[in-house]
Amino acid sequence: MPELFVVYDVVHKLSGSSQTLTKKNVIIACIIFTLVGTTWKILDIKKANRKAEIAQLPLRERGMALLEFEGCTSCHQPGNPFRAPILDKLHGSTVSLTNGTKIIADRDYILQSILNPKAQIVYGYQGTMPAYEDRFSQAEVDAFVEAMK
Ligand code: HEC
Numbered sequence: 001m002p003e004l005f006v007v008y009d010v011v012h013k014l015s016g017s018s019q020t021l022t023k024k025n026v027i028i029a030c031i032i033f034t035l036v037g038t039t040w041k042i043l044d045i046k047k048a049n050r051k052a053e054i055a056q057l058p059l060r061e062r063g064m065a066l067l068e069f070e071g072c073t074s075c076h077q078p079g080n081p082f083r084a085p086i087l088d089k090l091h092g093s094t095v096s097l098t099n100g101t102k103i104i105a106d107r108d109y110i111l112q113s114i115l116n117p118k119a120q121i122v123y124g125y126q127g128t129m130p131a132y133e134d135r136f137s138q139a140e141v142d143a144f145v146e147a148m149k
Contacts, residue, residue, distance in 0.1 A: 007033045063147025085122050090148040096123035107145050
């Protein structure tokens with residue numbers, strides 16, 4: 001959320017006024033500030049509602065919805081391995097790593113791939129995935145794993 005004085009500064013620059021503080025610009029800045037703040041709050045509530053909704057879904061659907069909600073699908077696009085590996089059917093498959101070894105993608109591997117992706121990098125990719133460390137609960141990790149079956 002931007003600070004009120006930042007909003008004022010922008011309004012002031014756009015208005016081209018030579019005075020440092022004008023009543024009109026203060027009022028405009030306050031109105032914009034309130035509108036932006038309200039929109040921000042509504043988006044926050046919507047996000048929280050969606051998260052609560054997702055938590056009610058059966059495990060696999062929950063995992064699929066989380067992949068979308070958490071932005072994973074912006075890299076892991078279904079059916080498209082260009083930016084990141086395809087996650088569908090990953091569980092139980094054999095993955096080649098950049099260190100030359102192969103590994104079976106079990107729950108532990110998937111868990112580590114999400115929490116600390118740089119530990120094992122999939123062959124053919126760079127370590128560009130962000131680490132999610134403590135972001136997800138056990139139940140959420142289970143949902144992810146289920147979505148990758
Ligand atoms: C910025 C792009 C990006 C985002 C966002 C991203 N990933 Fe990744 N992910 C990658 C790349 C690239 C790899 C392959 C390199 C590696 O192993 O780290 C990868 C690897 C993985 C792997 C191992 C895949 C395999 O074939 O062994 C899993 C599991 C995974 N990501 C899950 C997730 C989940 C779950 C999320 C969201 C919470 C997520 N990723 C978000 C880019 C991304």
